[in-house]
Amino acid sequence: MMKSDRRFTLYRIGISVGIALLIGYIIVFISSIPSGDMEWIKKMKEAFNSANEAYKYFLTGALVKWRASGASFNQSGFIQWINEAVPIIITGLAVSIVFTAKQFNIGAEGQMFLGAAIATAVAIYFPGIPFVSTVFVILTAMAVGAGFAAIPGYMKAKLKASELVTSLMLNYVAFFMGLFIIKTFLRDTQAGSLVSLAFQKQTMLPLLNDRYQWHIGIFIALGLTILVWFMMKKTTWGYKVKMIGDNIKFAEYSGINSAKMIFQVQVVSGAVAGTAGIIELLGYHGRFLWLYSPGYGWDGIIIATLARNNPLFVPLAALFLSYIRVGAKIMGRYTSIAPEIVAILQAVIILLVTAEAFLAKWKQKSINKEATRSQKMTTPVEVGEVR
Amino acid sequence: MEGNLILEMKNIWKIYPNGVVANRDMNLSVNKGEIHALLGENGAGKSTLMKILFGIEQPTQGEIIFEGSKVDISSPHKAIEKGIGMVHQHFMLVPSLTVAENIILGMEPKKGFSMDMNEAYRFVQEQSDLFGLPVPSREKVKDISVGMKQRVEIIKTLVRGANLIILDEPTAVLTPQETVDLFKALKNLTEKGKTIIFITHKLNEVKEIAQRITVTRRGRVVGTAQVKDITEIEMSNMMVGRDVDIRIEKEPVRTGETLMEVDQLEFTRSDGVKSLKGISFSLKEGEILGVAGVEGNGQTELVQIITGILPRESGEIILNGVHLPLKTNPGFCRNAGLSHIPSDRMERGVASDSTISENIISDRFNQMPFAKRGILDWKEANRFGGQMINEFDIRTDSPKTQIKMLSGGNIQKVVVAREFTSHSKITVADQPTRGIDIAAADFIRRRLVKERENNLAVLLISADLTELLEVADRIIVLYKGEIVAHFKQVKQINETVLGEYMLGIKQMSREEMGDL
Numbered sequence: 001m002m003k004s005d006r007r008f009t010l011y012r013i014g015i016s017v018g019i020a021l022l023i024g025y026i027i028v029f030i031s032s033i034p035s036g037d038m039e040w041i042k043k044m045k046e047a048f049n050s051a052n053e054a055y056k057y058f059l060t061g062a063l064v065k066w067r068a069s070g071a072s073f074n075q076s077g078f079i080q081w082i083n084e085a086v087p088i089i090i091t092g093l094a095v096s097i098v099f100t101a102k103q104f105n106i107g108a109e110g111q112m113f114l115g116a117a118i119a120t121a122v123a124i125y126f127p128g129i130p131f132v133s134t135v136f137v138i139l140t141a142m143a144v145g146a147g148f149a150a151i152p153g154y155m156k157a158k159l160k161a162s163e164l165v166t167s168l169m170l171n172y173v174a175f176f177m178g179l180f181i182i183k184t185f186l187r188d189t190q191a192g193s194l195v196s197l198a199f200q201k202q203t204m205l206p207l208l209n210d211r212y213q214w215h216i217g218i219f220i221a222l223g224l225t226i227l228v229w230f231m232m233k234k235t236t237w238g239y240k241v242k243m244i245g246d247n248i249k250f251a252e253y254s255g256i257n258s259a260k261m262i263f264q265v266q267v268v269s270g271a272v273a274g275t276a277g278i279i280e281l282l283g284y285h286g287r288f289l290w291l292y293s294p295g296y297g298w299d300g301i302i303i304a305t306l307a308r309n310n311p312l313f314v315p316l317a318a319l320f321l322s323y324i325r326v327g328a329k330i331m332g333r334y335t336s337i338a339p340e341i342v343a344i345l346q347a348v349i350i351l352l353v354t355a356e357a358f359l360a361k362w363k364q365k366s367i368n369k370e371a372t373r374s375q376k377m378t379t380p381v382e383v384g385e386v387r
Numbered sequence: 388m389e390g391n392l393i394l395e396m397k398n399i400w401k402i403y404p405n406g407v408v409a410n411r412d413m414n415l416s417v418n419k420g421e422i423h424a425l426l427g428e429n430g431a432g433k434s435t436l437m438k439i440l441f442g443i444e445q446p447t448q449g450e451i452i453f454e455g456s457k458v459d460i461s462s463p464h465k466a467i468e469k470g471i472g473m474v475h476q477h478f479m480l481v482p483s484l485t486v487a488e489n490i491i492l493g494m495e496p497k498k499g500f501s502m503d504m505n506e507a508y509r510f511v512q513e514q515s516d517l518f519g520l521p522v523p524s525r526e527k528v529k530d531i532s533v534g535m536k537q538r539v540e541i542i543k544t545l546v547r548g549a550n551l552i553i554l555d556e557p558t559a560v561l562t563p564q565e566t567v568d569l570f571k572a573l574k575n576l577t578e579k580g581k582t583i584i585f586i587t588h589k590l591n592e593v594k595e596i597a598q599r600i601t602v603t604r605r606g607r608v609v610g611t612a613q614v615k616d617i618t619e620i621e622m623s624n625m626m627v628g629r630d631v632d633i634r635i636e637k638e639p640v641r642t643g644e645t646l647m648e649v650d651q652l653e654f655t656r657s658d659g660v661k662s663l664k665g666i667s668f669s670l671k672e673g674e675i676l677g678v679a680g681v682e683g684n685g686q687t688e689l690v691q692i693i694t695g696i697l698p699r700e701s702g703e704i705i706l707n708g709v710h711l712p713l714k715t716n717p718g719f720c721r722n723a724g725l726s727h728i729p730s731d732r733m734e735r736g737v738a739s740d741s742t743i744s745e746n747i748i749s750d751r752f753n754q755m756p757f758a759k760r761g762i763l764d765w766k767e768a769n770r771f772g773g774q775m776i777n778e779f780d781i782r783t784d785s786p787k788t789q790i791k792m793l794s795g796g797n798i799q800k801v802v803v804a805r806e807f808t809s810h811s812k813i814t815v816a817d818q819p820t821r822g823i824d825i826a827a828a829d830f831i832r833r834r835l836v837k838e839r840e841n842n843l844a845v846l847l848i849s850a851d852l853t854e855l856l857e858v859a860d861r862i863i864v865l866y867k868g869e870i871v872a873h874f875k876q877v878k879q880i881n882e883t884v885l886g887e888y889m890l891g892i893k894q895m896s897r898e899e900m901g902d903l
Contacts, residue, residue: 236753236761243749246738253696253727253735254749255718 008363009308015359016352017320020345021059027344028054028337054335061330062323077326079212083284084322085315086217087112087276091300092307092314093228094273099309100232101265102245103156107167108273109297110174111148113290115141116277117178120196120288121186123278128200134282137203138220138275145274146267148174153266157259163266175293182288196288205283215283222315224272229311231268241265273297302350321346392452393419393551393582394440399449401435409435410446411606417551417599422573422583424593424614426626427603431824433586436603437553440584441473442466453551472544473553476560478536482529486522487511490543514546519575533682534565538572551582558592559821560850562681563886570596588626588825590619602626626825637836640860643672646724646813646844647693652702654688654868662688664868666702668903670813675835675845677859677877679852681889685868686848687730690817693846694727695720707812721750726806730817730848732795736802739791743783744772746790747805775804780830796823803831807838814838817848832858852882863903864888873900 029051033043056066062081065074091108098105119141126133151170155161186196205215232238243251244261252258276296281288303321307313325342332339352358394417401410410432417423427433438444440451442460451458453469460466463473480489487507496506511524520538523531528539537557544552554573558566573583573596585597593600593614600617602609602625609625647670654663662685670676680686691697693704695717704711707724717727729735737746748757748768756767772786779800783793790798799819806814816835820828835858838845849855855862856877864872864885872888872895874880887893 234763234765236758236763239745239752239763242741242745243738246740247735249735250738250749253694253717253729255716255721256749257716257718 008359012359013306013353016349019352020348023348024058024341024345025051025055027341028058031337050335054331054337057331057334058324058327058337060327061334062326074330075209076212077330079209079214081319081323081326082218083214083280084326085318086221086283087280087294087296088299088303088321089218089221089315089318090224090276090279091273091296092303092318093224093300093311094269094276095297095300095304096307096309096311096314097228097232097241097269097272098265099304100245101241101262102248103262103265104164105149105152105167105266105269105273106164106301107149107152107170107174107297108269108276108300109293109295110167110171111145111270111273112275112277112297113171113178113293114148114174115145115274116281116290117181117288118144119278120182120199120281123199123203123282124186124197126200126203128202130202133200133203134205137282138278141274141278142271143274146271149266149270149273150263153263153270156266157263167266171293171297179291186288188287193289194291198287199282203282204286205279207283213284217279217283220275220279221318224275225311225315228272232311237264273300276300302346305350305354391419392416393454395452396436396440397450397452399436399439399451400447401432401439401444402447408606410439413449413603413606413608415601415608416611417582417584419582420577420580421598422577422585422596424597424600425584425586425603426588426590426593426600426622431603431626432606433603434555437473437555437584437586440466441471441553467544467547467549470548470550471553472547472549472551474537474540474544474555474557476555478540480528480536480539483527485525485527486531486535486539487524489528489539490514490522490524490546492543494547510546511542515542518542518545518572518579520545520572532565533560534562534568537561537569541572541576545576545581550580551584552576553584553586555586556588557585558587558589560682562889563852563882564890566592590622593622594619623825635832635836635857638840640674640839642674643842645669645671646707647846648703648705649693650703650705652689652692652704653700654685654692654697655700656688662868663692663700666865666868666870668863668870670844670846672812672844673839673842674860675839675847675858677855677862678846678848678865679855679862679885679889680865682850684865684889686817686865688868689865690727690730690815690848693720694725694815721809721811724812726750726809726811726814728802728806728814728816728819730821732798732802737790737798740789742772742787742789743776743781743793743801744768744786746801747772747775747786747808750805750809775801775808779804796827799823799831800827803834807834811843813844813846815846815848818850819847820849820851820854828854852885855885856881866891866894870900870903871895873903875901 029047032050032054033047061074062077063074065072065077091112094108095105119137122140123137126136148170149167152163152166155166156163182196183194188195188197205217208214208216232241240251240256240261243254243256244258244265248258251261277294299321303314303317306317306320324345328339328342331337394415396413396415399410399413402408413432413436415425415436425433425437435444439446440460442462442465445461451460453471458469460469460471466473481492484492490511491507496503496510498506508524511522515522515524520542522535522538522542528536537560541552557569561569577583587593597614599611600614600622601611602622604626649669650667652663652666653661655661666685666689668676678686678689688697692699695711695715698714706720709723711720711723733739738749744765745768748771752758752763753761757764757771769786775781776783776786781793781797781800781804783797790801793801803819814835819831819835832854835845835847839860847855847859859877862874862877862885863870866889871891872893888895
């Protein structure tokens with residue numbers, strides 16, 4: 001039964017992605033229909049051709065460079081794909097931790113933003129020693145994220161204030177506080193826009209590819225994935241988190257201090273989320289340049305949902321999301337289709353993946369078949385023997 | 388009576404989404420005007436069959452013929468429309484509304500835009516007279532007794548035009564006296580042409596009230612018979628496929644040191660009701676102390692306070708020599724040497740999306756050999772889970788099975804396996820055999836007696852009086868938050884005697900009770 005359960009989850013995700021892509025295709029097709037005086041058939045044909053062209057870029061653009069002379073590997077697309085997955089892997093992990101405890105952390109965005117802003121100060125002023133200062137900067141962001149997440153965690157554990165509301169509202173506090181810090185203390189007055197001073201060179205993450213700025217963030221993200229997986233599946237702490245999430249009354253009855261765990265879960269999640277932003281800044285931009293919130297915390301919710309809160313699936317979900325995003329950007333560059341179409345696809349996929357009833361009938365049918373089959377094979381067992 | 392069928396259920400199959408086959412090709416036929424008992428252990432499929440009849444569940448296969456025509460019952464609403472009513476084990480009443488308001492809910496008499504309350508009271512009065520089921524129509528449901536609530540539920544189905552009423556284990560929550568009243572009312576209803584399907588697993592009740600009986604086992608119908616042609620022994624054989632021996636061999640009590648002392652315990656509920664008034668008793672090594680009482684007379688609060696779930700108002704509790712602080716928690720009590728089988732296994736006893744292993748180690752996951760320096764040893768946990776599956780006869784193939792895939796009896800065995808292997812000196816067993824099959828219940832009772840023989844102490848709270856009389860060495864009776872009786876010689880009393888104290892008809896004096 002367990003096996004068929006997992007198989008259907010996979011099918012459901014696959015079919016959801018398929019349906020989303022199909023809907024996307026229809027939208028692209030409709031917006032490709034040329035205007036003007038033309039025969040109906042010809043119009044359709046032209047729309048069909050340009051929709052196919054757009055989808056070719058969308059689905060393969062991140063990996064393939066299409067030229068008149070032929071197709072070749074798209075190095076810059078590939079690197080962009082991997083780089084963009086890094087912050088959302090990290091926020092995805094952060095959110096999956098709290099989701100496992102059936103708690104919410106809508107504050108990952110704020111934890112990430114404020115963590116990056118305060119760590120920026122360290123990255124600018126702390127003496128640039130390779131490795132040591134990099135680690136120190138990331139640890140600072142981690143501490144800020146944890147500390148900021150402690151607020152909703154404490155309010156939930158002690159005052160029973162809904163962490164959904166408090167963590168959500170604290171995002172605004174984090175956002176304006178972060179901007180205030182950058183504007184007031186760290187602003188680069190030489191630059192044309194509101195950005196921080198540049199980080200020290202030695203503090204930046206090592207690069208794997210200089211031309212397209214491929215940084216080692218992906219390895220940090222994958223390392224974190226394994227760490228979080230280990231914590232959740234192999235330690236007593238992860239066990240407690242799971243029990244709190246499955247049945248909190250049972251956890252308390254078994255002797256687990258639930259208030260303490262609710263607090264700790266938020267703090268650990270915040271610590272992870274806190275590093276998501278600064279890693280991208282350290283690897284790619286070299287300074288703090290966000291004037292608006294980049295939305296990685298929200299992406300984390302999508303990814304944790306797609307990955308069913310399993311840390312090992314988080315990188316897959318994040319890589320998928322960043323793949324279609326990069327593909328959409330490339331499509332936008334070569335065709336007249338707006339890359340924002342990706343938001344529609346995301347919405348459809350999430351809707352179908354989280355809709356429990358979707359495909360449930362089909363699943364039931366196959367379970368029925370399986371059950372009747374095993375029924376025929378086994379003879380009924382009598383209830384115990386006479387003592 | 389033959390040929391006068393009101394209901395036929397033919398070749399019913401029900402397969403749940405988790406793959407559990409609840410009904411396998413079940414057939415049921417019920418005559419008009421009879422009381423038809425549906426007998427079977429828990430997990431035998433009788434409740435599911437009735438849920439299908441009432442439209443709560445849809446059959447995977449099969450057809451239902453009601454009053455001569457094939458019907459498709461897609462929801463309880465449809466069932467009510469067709470004249471089928473059901474009284475659930477857990478009452479579906481609004482506690483803050485009056486009896487009359489509950490009965491007319493959804494079919495209120497109107498006067499302009501507002502409800503005509505006078506008409507409502509008149510209507511309820513008329514109906515309750517008609518069916519011979521008197522109810523206090525102006526009282527709030529939260530203030531009436533369990534037996535009365537059940538009566539309200541029955542009237543609710545009748546005023547909606549039910550000709551066939553399904554009663555799901557109606558006597559499980561009743562005292563012996565209330566049961567007698569219920570049976571009288573049911574017989575009265577059949578005389579008025581109503582048909583009743585009576586779900587139960589109590590054999591004596593079947594003998595007393597039903598005309599015909601259908602026995603189910605493991606999702607199949609074993610057979611249908613006239614009750615007068617069949618003995619209780621035969622019924623139980625049909626039900627479990629073997630003779631049930633409810634006698635439990637016990638050695639005489641040899642009590643030792645006092646393990647639990649409760650002194651002047653007081654508690655007031657949030658709604659202002661004083662549910663525990665100066666409760667004092669003690670529990671010694673090697674004895675089983677039974678607690679009897681109609682549900683809602685303070686047992687829940689007593690158990691929750693002793694096990695650290697609920698903070699007490701005042702009084703002292705000493706567990707195994709440790710004073711329980713006012714602000715306490717279940718972990719503290721467990722460390723003091725207490726284990727607890729909770730009354731509602733799904734609410735508190737298990738985490739249902741987790742595996743058997745995960746559930747069994749929940750109170751010892753941070754101790755050797757299951758964890759070293761915070762790292763869990765899943766191999767060891769699963770090995771132990773497997774051992775528990777064998778030792779406690781949990782019907783499954785792997786310790787990695789999720790709890791929600793198990794039947795009620797097997798889930799209870801998981802709870803019991805954990806609590807009995809926790810090396811605690813005191814076991815608080817709250818309704819340990821409620822709603823599980825006879826074989827599992829028998830097994831659990833024997834384990835409780837074994838605890839006592841190992842010089843441990845058991846506090847047994849049970850609504851099953853036969854169980855209390857069979858297992859306990861001493862029995863105290865709770866009525867309205869007070870101890871009203873204490874029996875030191877359990878062998879000399881019976882269910883009726885207990886029932887009189889449980890209902891507050893009789894009360895022992897301090898001297899009669901002796902040392903608690």
